[in-house]
Amino acid sequence: MHINDLSTYSWLKITQADVFKGFRDEDGKFKQEITSDVRGLLSLYEASYLGIPDENVLDEAKIFARSHLHKLLYKAESTTITSHQLSRALELPSHWRIRRSEARWHIEQYKDTEGMDPAVLELAMLDFNMVQLVYQTDLEDLNRWWKELALTEKLEFARDRLNESFLWGVSLIQEPQFSYCRKIMSKLWDAEELDELPEYMKICFMAVYNTANELAYYTIKQQGFNCLPYLKQAVRIRTINTLLIN
8 A cells, every 4th residue: 555545545534534635735625636546536435424523624525526526427438347336436325335235236346347356256256145145034034023923914004014124124234143133123113102002002012012022031041131121221113113104
């Protein structure tokens, strides 16, 4: 890595935004000569979304990089890998996407990359398929649980949106070894207002309330620790918002 490499600085931005001072002129504006570095501009644009309030230099970096990336996209051949990367980055920053979905896209792009290593490609595809199989198994388990609850049969107003809840869990907990946690996150909801609800609504709440107790029981069994009180305080369960029509 070189000390003057914009791409390197962009990805090491994590600590301080002033690392970009070397790429700004005397007036504090980003130097025009860096606009020819497509890879660096892409990295700068991605890094600008990691800023915190009042990090003005990153707000300026975002405007600067976006403007020049649009110009480069207009000039680039629509079939080139660079064009695909530019359009995708401008649509949505990579760290705002689900990593596994992003991995699939990069695998497809890597196939057409000059100097592509077949062994690396094969390993990436194998990893993707293995993790996908884990997700599919998790979803099958959740589908069985959902059918046993039979909420959509007992309550006509219940939304049948298990897949959305599961996708939310996957986006938060993507590592394949955390299947149990991922499935629990797909089941969560808020039972705080149970006593205020009419009787017919309590049926729905009680069905999912047992899920929290299941998690607490698992934790006690595995760790000897009762997490239920902390679960009620720390986790504001969302499933009812996705199951019920407001």
